[in-house]
Amino acid sequence: MRALRKAGAVLALCAAALLTAVAPAVADGDGGKDDRGGKDGLTEAGTNFRTATALEQGEKATAPASTGDYLYWVVPVAAGQIPAVEAKVKLPDGSARHGGATWQLDVYDGLRRHQPCASGGPTHRADQQDTSVSLSCTVRQVRSWSERWANDPLPGAYYLRLTVVDLPEQDLGLPIDAEVTATARDAGGKHADGGELAEPLNPSLRAGTVGTDDSTDADDSGDADASGASGASGEEPPRAVAEPEDGWGSGWWSDRWVWTASGGALGALAAVGGYTLTRGPRAAGTGSGRPPADG
Numbered sequence: 569m570r571a572l573r574k575a576g577a578v579l580a581l582c583a584a585a586l587l588t589a590v591a592p593a594v595a596d597g598d599g600g601k602d603d604r605g606g607k608d609g610l611t612e613a614g615t616n617f618r619t620a621t622a623l624e625q626g627e628k629a630t631a632p633a634s635t636g637d638y639l640y641w642v643v644p645v646a647a648g649q650i651p652a653v654e655a656k657v658k659l660p661d662g663s664a665r666h667g668g669a670t671w672q673l674d675v676y677d678g679l680r681r682h683q684p685c686a687s688g689g690p691t692h693r694a695d696q697q698d699t700s701v702s703l704s705c706t707v708r709q710v711r712s713w714s715e716r717w718a719n720d721p722l723p724g725a726y727y728l729r730l731t732v733v734d735l736p737e738q739d740l741g742l743p744i745d746a747e748v749t750a751t752a753r754d755a756g757g758k759h760a761d762g763g764e765l766a767e768p769l770n771p772s773l774r775a776g777t778v779g780t781d782d783s784t785d786a787d788d789s790g791d792a793d794a795s796g797a798s799g800a801s802g803e804e805p806p807r808a809v810a811e812p813e814d815g816w817g818s819g820w821w822s823d824r825w826v827w828t829a830s831g832g833a834l835g836a837l838a839a840v841g842g843y844t845l846t847r848g849p850r851a852a853g854t855g856s857g858r859p860p861a862d863g
Contacts, residue, residue, distance in 0.1 A: 613730075613746065614640040617680060618773065620727055622809050623750055630747040635660070635669070636740040639730045641748055644809040646816050647712035647723040647765070649752040651675070652688070655703045655730050658745040662697045665742065669694050669735035673703040678724035678769025678808070683707045691733075703730075709755045712817065713765050723816040724769030725808040726750075768816040772805045 613631035614620040620640035623629055633639055645651045655673050659665070673690045675683045688704035707721055714720035730746055 613748075614642075616640060617676075617727055617771075620808065623728075623748075625750060625752050625812075628747060628749045630745065633744055633746055634740075635732055635735065635742040635744055637731065639746055639748075641728045641750070642725050642808050643728065643750040644770075644812050645710050645721075645723060645726050645752050646812050646814065647710050648755050648817075650706065650709050650755050651721075651726055651750060651752045652706040653704065653728055653748065653750045655728075655746065655748040656700055657694075657703075657730070658700050659694060659698060660739075660742040660744065662699075665696050666736040666738045667696055668698075669701075669739065670733050671701050671703060672731060672733045673705050674729040675705055675707055676727040676729065677721060678726070678771055680727070681719055683719075683721055683726075722765055722769050725771060764817065768811075770807045770809060770811075772807060 609627040610621055610623065610629040611631060612621055613629065613633065615638055617640060620642040621629060621631075623641050623643045625643060625645075629641055631639060643651070653673060653675060657671055659669075670691060670693045675685070675690075677683055684707075685705040686708045687706045690703055690705040692701050692703050694701040707726075710721040710723055712723065714722055728748055728750060730748060
């Protein structure tokens, strides 16, 4: 029993050390949510994929626009996260409108593939007397890799598009105010999948720019313009969104570490306990457990 107590004390110390090291990582991750907590930020929106306004997770963007405009934002999402988008449109006064209107919120990945909503209300019909309309969309968990034929969400840029899809033609051009917030929570280790994407789906803002060798460019042309010089230098072209602070992967921390450590501790305790119970009682009158020597 003394050996069992010693083993238990050692395992308890190991578990305490593990939890002490893990706690800061969990606090830093904060479930994949941004520390801004919905803080007001940008006051503009793009009008197509290439001019989409970049957001950070948890940042709220507002934009004045006209009914019928296509409004675009883009946000980075890493593997293992579940992105969620909320949008609200403040409508013109009912007396200026000629009927109801249907608004729609769409989410696209870095390949401009439409991603269906796993939950939420991405389409909503606003009656003429309504003063605002709210929409939401929660996409499936972003995977770290996928088969070529699949339409699974992958890490990279995610485009948000807000527009009206059905309304009286006379209402086109009426002023509106739109706001959108994109957040993401961590799906947890039990939903993690193996594999890794070679590159995140983060499109270049200068499509067609190819880095070339300096000497080759010098031979081909004596004077290069600024764009040619930047291409020759091999600089990385700007991307739709900046890489998240923790990278595009799910990070080293996963709650699988807890289950692994707990399983290892229980296995060690079971081994020590089984050994103690099966080794048999010590021989009387000896301290070593070996039978006394003859004569």
